[in-house]
Amino acid sequence: MARLAPLTEPFPNEAAAVLEKMTFGMKTPLALFRTLGHNPRVLDRIRLGGLLDKGSISLRQRELMILRVCALCGAEYEWGVHVQIFRPHTGMSEAQIADTARRSSDAALWSEDENLILALADALHSRAKVNETLYARLQSTFGKEQLLELVVLAGFYHTISFVIGAFAIDNEPDAPRFPR
Numbered sequence: 001m002a003r004l005a006p007l008t009e010p011f012p013n014e015a016a017a018v019l020e021k022m023t024f025g026m027k028t029p030l031a032l033f034r035t036l037g038h039n040p041r042v043l044d045r046i047r048l049g050g051l052l053d054k055g056s057i058s059l060r061q062r063e064l065m066i067l068r069v070c071a072l073c074g075a076e077y078e079w080g081v082h083v084q085i086f087r088p089h090t091g092m093s094e095a096q097i098a099d100t101a102r103r104s105s106d107a108a109l110w111s112e113d114e115n116l117i118l119a120l121a122d123a124l125h126s127r128a129k130v131n132e133t134l135y136a137r138l139q140s141t142f143g144k145e146q147l148l149e150l151v152v153l154a155g156f157y158h159t160i161s162f163v164i165g166a167f168a169i170d171n172e173p174d175a176p177r178f179p180r
Contacts, residue, residue, distance in 0.1 A: 004167040006034030014040040022047055030081060031169050032160070046160075051153050056145040060090045064114055065153050067100035068121040071178065073161030080175030098179040113141050117150060124154045 009028070011019055015037035019029045022043075028034075036043040055062065063086045070079040083097055096109050105118045116138055123130050130138070138147055163169070171177065 002031070002035070002168050002170050004035055004038060006031040006169070007037040008034070011037060012040075015043065018044045018047060024085075031172060032077065032081075032164065035167055035169055036163065049156065051149065051156060056143070056149050059086070060092065061113070061117055061150075062153060063087075063090045063092070064100065064117050065121055065150055066157050067097070068105075068118055069125065069154050069157040070161055071101040072121065072125040073158060073165070075157075075161035075164045076178050077164045077169050077171050077175070078157065078160055080171055080177060083176045084172070084174065097176075101178045116141055120150060121154055124151065125158075 007015055007019075010016070011034075018040050019033060019037055022029050022033045029037075033043060036046055051062070057065075063082060066082050067079055070076075070082065079101065087097060093109075095106075099105050099109050100118075105115075107115050110118065116134075119134055120130065120138060123134055142150070
């Protein structure tokens with residue numbers, strides 16, 4: 001049961017103005033956005049700070065980082081939303097999707113750059129740092145823009161995971177759950 005109930009329609013005017021921009025083709029905005037709607041300024045900053053546009057990394061790389069970060073943080077809500085919405089566009093197999101939520105990933109399932117993204121997510125999550133060896137490997141594969149985007153993406157989804165965990169946001173009804 002959510003600790004802070006998501007807003008319901010009719011939304012307060014300030015929140016409605018931002019939520020209207022965050023429906024992504026759905027009839028009702030996601031529960032996460034409706035929860036953030038209790039503070040329209042914060043909701044709008046989250047909207048403006050999102051990295052779901054075309055960036056310096058591929059959609060598949062972006063979603064791999066998001067899925068891994070959300071899984072590491074125990075944010076099943078956001079993991080499920082991203083699997084549901086973006087999986088068809090990533091080309092990830094069922095085994096790969098499930099692997100993003102495992103304690104240790106199976107390197108054989110991933111390409112070299114994808115294994116580096118998983119290692120980066122794991123390092124940032126566990127230590128908030130990247131050791132020299134991993135950094136050298138990352139630098140040999142990714143450009144500066146890509147590395148910055150990957151690190152900021154990890155931080156952004158830690159923030160989203162904190163919101164989900166703090167307010168115990170209930171999973172979206174049709175979204176996948178972590179594999180058991």
